[in-house]
Amino acid sequence: MNSEFANSSISLWDMFYVGNTRRHMHKDVEHIPQHIYAQAWPYFLILLVLENGLRLWQKKDVLRLNDSITSMSHAILQELFAKFVFRGSEHCLYFWIYANYKIYELPWDSTGIWCFVAIAVDFCYYWTHRASHEIHIFWAQHQVHHSSEEFNVTVGVRQSVFQSLVGVLCYVPLALIVPPVLLLVHQQLNLLYQIWIHTETISTLGPLDYVLNTPAYHRVHHGSNLYCLDKNYGGVLIVWDRIFGTFQELRPDKPITYGLVYQKNTFNPLALQFFYNFHVFHKWNIMKGWKNKLRSVVKGPSWIPGLSWTGHDGRRASVPGRRKKYDVKISFAFKLYLLIHFVAVIYGYSIYLTEIPRLYSGPVRCEAASREITSRLVAHDVTRASDSRLVIPDLGYNY
Ligand SMILES: [Zn+2]
Ligand SMILES: [Zn+2]
Numbered sequence: 001m002n003s004e005f006a007n008s009s010i011s012l013w014d015m016f017y018v019g020n021t022r023r024h025m026h027k028d029v030e031h032i033p034q035h036i037y038a039q040a041w042p043y044f045l046i047l048l049v050l051e052n053g054l055r056l057w058q059k060k061d062v063l064r065l066n067d068s069i070t071s072m073s074h075a076i077l078q079e080l081f082a083k084f085v086f087r088g089s090e091h092c093l094y095f096w097i098y099a100n101y102k103i104y105e106l107p108w109d110s111t112g113i114w115c116f117v118a119i120a121v122d123f124c125y126y127w128t129h130r131a132s133h134e135i136h137i138f139w140a141q142h143q144v145h146h147s148s149e150e151f152n153v154t155v156g157v158r159q160s161v162f163q164s165l166v167g168v169l170c171y172v173p174l175a176l177i178v179p180p181v182l183l184l185v186h187q188q189l190n191l192l193y194q195i196w197i198h199t200e201t202i203s204t205l206g207p208l209d210y211v212l213n214t215p216a217y218h219r220v221h222h223g224s225n226l227y228c229l230d231k232n233y234g235g236v237l238i239v240w241d242r243i244f245g246t247f248q249e250l251r252p253d254k255p256i257t258y259g260l261v262y263q264k265n266t267f268n269p270l271a272l273q274f275f276y277n278f279h280v281f282h283k284w285n286i287m288k289g290w291k292n293k294l295r296s297v298v299k300g301p302s303w304i305p306g307l308s309w310t311g312h313d314g315r316r317a318s319v320p321g322r323r324k325k326y327d328v329k330i331s332f333a334f335k336l337y338l339l340i341h342f343v344a345v346i347y348g349y350s351i352y353l354t355e356i357p358r359l360y361s362g363p364v365r366c367e368a369a370s371r372e373i374t375s376r377l378v379a380h381d382v383t384r385a386s387d388s389r390l391v392i393p394d395l396g397y398n399y
Contacts, residue, residue, distance in 0.1 A: 010036055010192075012043050017193040017236055021114050024185045028108075036188040038079055040195075041350050047153045047196055054201040065335055066267050066328060068154040069342050073269040074144060075157035076349055082164065083356045090164045094183065097175035104177045117178055119237070121186040124174060126240035128167030129233040134300045134310055136283070138166045140276040147272050149259040149325045151222055156195035161273055193236045194218075213238045216250045223256040224263075226318035230300075230310060257319045265326040 013019040014036075024036075052062045106113050132142035141160040148155045160166075174183060197218045205214050213234040221232040231248035234241050241247035250256075264275055283296045292305050302311030330338075 010039050010043070012046065014189060015040065015043050015047065015192050015196055017118070017189055019189075021111055024189065025109050025114065026181050026185065028179075029181045029184065036185070037191055038350075038353065040192055041346070044153065044157065044195060051153050051199050051201055054199075058201060060200065063152050063154060064150060064327075065339065066330075067148055067150050068152070069338060070267045070269055070272070071148055071154035071158035072342070072346070074159055074273070076345070076353070077269055077273065078159045078161050078163070079349070079353055081161035083353065085161075086164060090168050091180065091184070093168060094172060094175045095180050097172060098178075098180055102176055106177050106179060106182070108179055108181055114182070117174075117182045118186050118189070120174055120178065121171070121183060121190055122234075122236045123240060124171045125167070125187075125190055125235035126233050126237075126244075128170040129235065130244075130246070131170065132163075132166050133230050133233065135298055136301050136303070137277075137280055137297050139301045140280045141166055143260055143276050144272055146222060146224075147260055147264060149257075149263065151198060151200055151219055151256075151258050153195055153198050155222070156198040190235050198222075209238075211237055211239055217241075217248075219256055219258075220248050220250050222258050224259055224261045224319040225254060225257055226316065226320075227251060227254060228256065229261075229316060229318060255322060257321065257323055259319075261317045261319055263323075263326065267326075267328065 011019050011023070014024075048063075055062055106117070129142075132138045141162040144160040145155070145158055145163075148158055171183060171187075194213075197213055197215045199215045200219065202215045204216060205212060208214070209216075213232070213236055217232045217234070217238055220228050222228075227248065231246055232238065232241050233246055238247065264272060266272060280297060284293050287293045287296045287305075295303065295305075300310035302316045303309060304311065304315070307315060
């Protein structure tokens with residue numbers, strides 16, 4: 001590794017965004033550990049055991065096997081799509097803008113800049129997440145994360161395979177000053193932080209509740225009760241919600257019903273990944289006029305003609321109280337088989353899939369080529385030929 005500080009492994013502290021910053025400083029994208037998120041599996045499993053221990057101690061039910069396996073299957077699907085379908089292509093626009101239009105190059109090895117970028121990426125995450133809820137076609141993807149009727153750490157890894165595409169434009173302004181390597185690291189660490197806040201076992205973080213997104217705030221975000229809808233979009237910091245008017249405290253008098261307003265009763269991860277897109281298509285079909293058809297795709301899921309972008313509370317569908325959770329009764333032997341089978345899948349995943357890079361060579365080459373040209377321009381004396389044309393001999397370019 002070229003990087004002075006680079007270390008491809010992560011620590012348990014990284015799950016809380018308080019790991020050693022120097023471990024995640026990399027000079028360029030060629031040396032970035034592309035597996036930060038995937039390497040977190042052992043720590044995720046530690047959190048899973050801890051949470052269940054706490055739930056038992058607090059006399060709550062332990063996690064449901066069917067729902068938890070479904071959630072973790074989404075994580076594997078997301079990783080498969082990232083590594084075999086997208087392969088980092090969602091970052092191409094960012095790389096291209098940074099290579100061609102950056103106005104300043106922030107240093108990669110400054111702790112101050114590292115912290116600044118952490119906050120900037122979190123700010124962009126807020127808008128990505130808000131767009132995921134308030135733009136119908138984006139919600140059709142993000143609803144996967146909200147499709148569990150439970151709230152535990154396994155829900156933290158239940159993600160849409162298309163989620164990385166949803167947020168592309170929200171991060172692009174950073175490309176004017178933030179090196180891609182810093183963006184990629186912070187995007188992954190930001191997601192890691194968001195895993196542990198999916199728990200009902202922690203009610204408060206004390207004074208940190210003013211600035212951080214906490215399990216209590218995120219419980220609200222996952223509620224399908226009316227007062228919970230479109231609230232608490234923050235990733236690591238809750239201050240963005242306080243500033244932009246989307247903050248909502250947990251209300252102990254209103255028990256939260258987790259899941260979608262129109263819950264899809266299945267544990268099939270593929271069905272949950274794609275079913276909502278048919279709703280978007282259906283809404284498009286029943287709208288009159290092309291303007292309304294277009295609005296039905298880009299405005300909020302509850303929008304109908306005549307209402308504001310996200311609809312208004314009087315017309316919004318919500319879940320008024322408790323509802324019976326979807327369940328499938330199977331024998332203990334079958335549950336045991338499922339558990340053993342899934343552990344084998346996770347083992348195979350952690351051995352093989354985590355080693356495959358998420359970034360294909362395209363974005364990396366793009367950045368490397370731009371650096372190569374810059375360094376060669378600096379390394380070679382640029383001489384003016386006798387005919388006054390600017391000549392850069394080593395590259396063979398005549399201007
Ligand atoms: Zn959400
Ligand atoms: Zn969540």
